[in-house]
Amino acid sequence: MQAFHTQLAVGTYALVAWFSLYLLIAEALRMWTRTSSLSPAHRAHIAESFVSGVQGVACSVVGVMTVIACWHDVMRDKYPLALYYSSIGTAYFIYDLWAMFRSHSARSECDSVGALLLSYVKKDLLMIVHHLTIVCVLFPAVVYHSPMGHFFIGCFFCTELSTPFVNARVILSRLGLKNSTIYMVNGILMMIVFSMCRVAMFPVMYAVYLSQQTRAPSHIHALASIPITCHLSCLLVLAPQIYWLNMMVKGAVAVLKSTPSQLSKDY
Template structure:
């Protein structure tokens, strides 16, 4: 009971912190000369992306620490920091549903709130499902209902390591640096980190688990011992990653097709 109360307190403070950071960045962008002339939609998008990048960096660091602490025994070792960050992460994804809606409303003209909500659902359905899945399935299954260690939780947290690069891409674009060298370099790093942390992470995670299940008659038996909720969580999280990675590849191909004169060296 005490642990649950602590988790709720951490989540509540984290939720307030995410909203506070959003408002702070929004005000800073309003006052910054370079962004003061941008449209409200662009400033809102930059603000959302900045907060998302902060969350991604923090989550990724916690993930790496958790994986390193639990690597030697993926089934038993538990890492308290991962549990606390589950509340912080849950708070972020709840906040981000609001932030995405705010960004959508800033760039969309609708006759009513109902029409705006419907437009939001149609436009960002994949991201909305992704967020709700993490809040309602992934974190509860991994932290509270799984008998396994926190190695797997750490792996999922590591998927956020690519988020700062994804959001830097958005921010650079909104600042008019889409044709700059730094934009291209960031894009390459984004694809590499995304491929490692959001796609390759899943087979690596299963491979490490199977390598330690020496008592199981076969790999099939070892996989069957994993709660079905964990398999479903992996599938639900991996599916959009494959879709987004495909979009990144298409975007990279389009950038590489540009002629050299189009590229500048703005930093």
């Protein structure tokens, strides 16, 4: 019970911190000369992306540390920092549902709260489901109900390695730098890191697990011993990653085919 209260306290402080960071960045953007003339929707999007990038860096650092600490025994090794960051990550995804809604409302023309909520759900349904799955299923299942070691938690945290690149792309776009070299380089790095950390990470996890299951008569038996909920959790997280990677590749192809004047447009 004491551990639960500690986790709850960490999550509560983290939730306040995420909201505070967002409001601080939003105010700084309003006062900064370069961004003060941007629309409220663009400033909200930049603030949301900045906080998301901070979370991505923090989560991926904890993930790498956890993977290194638990590499030698993926089924039993524990790393306390991974548990604490699970509460911080949960708080972030709760906050981000609000931040996404704020960005959506800033650019929406709906004249009622009901219509605004409906349009938000329709436009960002995949992201909303992704966030709710992580908050309500993935974190509780992995942290509190799974007998597995923290190596797998670290791997899930490492999927956030691509987040800073994704958000840098948004920020550069809003600042009018879509024609810049740094935008192109960031886009290439974004696709490479995203494909490695959000798609290739899953077969790597299974491969490392199978390499340590020397007592199983075959890999098939070892895979069969994994609870079905683990396979389903991986599938729920992997499916949207494949979709988003496909969107990134299509976007990159569109950029290569576009003229400079087309790139400067704000979509």
